[in-house]
Amino acid sequence: MSVRELVVLGTASQVPTRHRNHNGYLLRWDGEGLLFDPGEGTQRQMLRAGVAAHDLNRICVTHFHGDHSLGLAGVLQRINLDQVPHPVTAHYPRSGQRFFDRLRYATAYRETVGITEAPVDRDGVLASSASYSLEARRLSHPVEAYGYRLVEPDGRRMLPERLAAHGIKGPDVGRIQRAGALGGVSLHDVSEVRRGQRFAFVMDTRLCDGVYALAEGCDMLVIESTFLDEDEELAVEHGHLTAGQAARVAVESGVRHLVLTHFSQRYSEPEEFERQARAAGFDGELSVAHDLLRVPVPKRR
Secondary structure, eight states, rough: OOOOEEEEEOOOOSOOOOOOOSOOEEEEETTTTEEEEEOOOOHHHHHTTTGGGGOOOEEEEEEOOHHHHHHHHHHHHHHHTTTTTOOOOEBBBBGGGGHHHHHSSSSSSOOOEEEEEEEEEESEEEEEOSSSSSEEOOOSSSSOOOEEEEOOOOEEEEOOHHHHHOOOOTHHHHHHHHEEEETTGGGGGGGEEEEOOOEEEESOSSSSSHHHHHTTSEEEEEEOOOOOOOGGHHHHHOOOBBBHHHHHHHHHOSSSEEEOOOOOOTOOOTHHHHHHHHHHOSSSEEEOTTTTTTEEEEOOO
């Protein structure tokens, strides 16, 4: 059975706190694992969350501020120590190549796994498989930053009443799915489009076109909300979002499940982020992330 869930490894902004580790987010998508923004301490958080190096297929770094990337060194070395048998690909802004190189070879270790480097320097599709396409969009932050988006290809949903009306049952259902037609009946006659699931990961950014492009129609949006609304000027100055801004993006983009994260240490009451998100008009599923939270991707409509 396929599993699609978000495992939150860390939720702090800039510095860790007593209760929040630096950033780190694992998306389990069927048989693959995509690790986003491994900040300092990610390797230990993986252990606490039951995530192994063997679970990783891609590493996606939004930008090279330390709270989003200092854990790369340990994660990459652990992939080699455990001799992960499958390919692992790393995506990151091309302008930060020197930082990735320094982190990859921060200390001496035996390199047993060939990490494929696939840096990002423009908007567009980075990779495609039968299960998803991975896209990137430029964000607005003091250093170059990209957000990421997974889009599952649309499929077909079989309609039992139409199958019955055409006398199609048993093995013939599989035959028409594979062939596209059977005895003069087309697949379109007995099915409808099943929209593929969509997931987006948006970290440090001001409001910009890229944020909306990533969030559009998502089943799950993981988005930074570093500041509360009363500190919007600080958010703009430092290239971040507020809880209300993140929620309004979700409302305007038709997001089903909103996950707020990346909280400034200045705030001690996480429920205030939820209150402001609701006040901004978001009435869908809402999670104010905490370390080691597991959030299933919503089921298809």
